[in-house]
Amino acid sequence: MACGILLITHPGVGTAVLAAATSLLRNLPLRAEAFEVPFDADPEQLLPAASAALRRVDGGDGVLVLTDLYGASPSNLAAKVARLGTRVRRVSALSLPMLLRVMNYPEQGLDELSATAAAGTRNGAIIDDA
Numbered sequence: 001m002a003c004g005i006l007l008i009t010h011p012g013v014g015t016a017v018l019a020a021a022t023s024l025l026r027n028l029p030l031r032a033e034a035f036e037v038p039f040d041a042d043p044e045q046l047l048p049a050a051s052a053a054l055r056r057v058d059g060g061d062g063v064l065v066l067t068d069l070y071g072a073s074p075s076n077l078a079a080k081v082a083r084l085g086t087r088v089r090r091v092s093a094l095s096l097p098m099l100l101r102v103m104n105y106p107e108q109g110l111d112e113l114s115a116t117a118a119a120g121t122r123n124g125a126i127i128d129d130a
Contacts, residue, residue: 003110004057005032005102007094008050008078009068011039014094021099029106031057032099036074043077050081054088062087062110064102066094066117089114097124 007014014034022028035053037046054063063086067075070092082088089110091098101120102113 001060002030002106003061003108003113004054004059004063005030005099006054006057006063006065006081007032007034007067007099008065008074008081009034009036009094010072010074011036013068017094017096017099020096021103024100025103028103030103031059032103033057037077039073041073043073043080046077047080050077051084054081054084054086058086062089064088064110064113064117065090066098066102067092068094091117093118093121095121095124097121 007018014036018032018034033053033056035050057063065078065088067078075092078090082090091114098117098120102117105116108116
């Protein structure tokens, strides 16, 4: 069994990050899907579709939900999805380094994988003086 990865983001963000990771790694070791929340959407109406996406990626060990902006509609929808019964950990500030880092540690459990995701974004931010 393995964790699943669900990206709940604003339009265009999750799909682009997932496509870039797939291009770089060629074969993602964990089930992953992007669920994008339109700017004018009612999160309550999207809950059934987001829940279905969560179930599709769940490999049996829970789902790591990555959101782009904490406190925004996608993040709020992720919080609602996390209360539906599937074991979920949420991490915000989605970035390509975060997703690549997660995909490089598919053997990790959900708790450890969420820490790895956060470290991926922190360690992926470099100030280059050049």
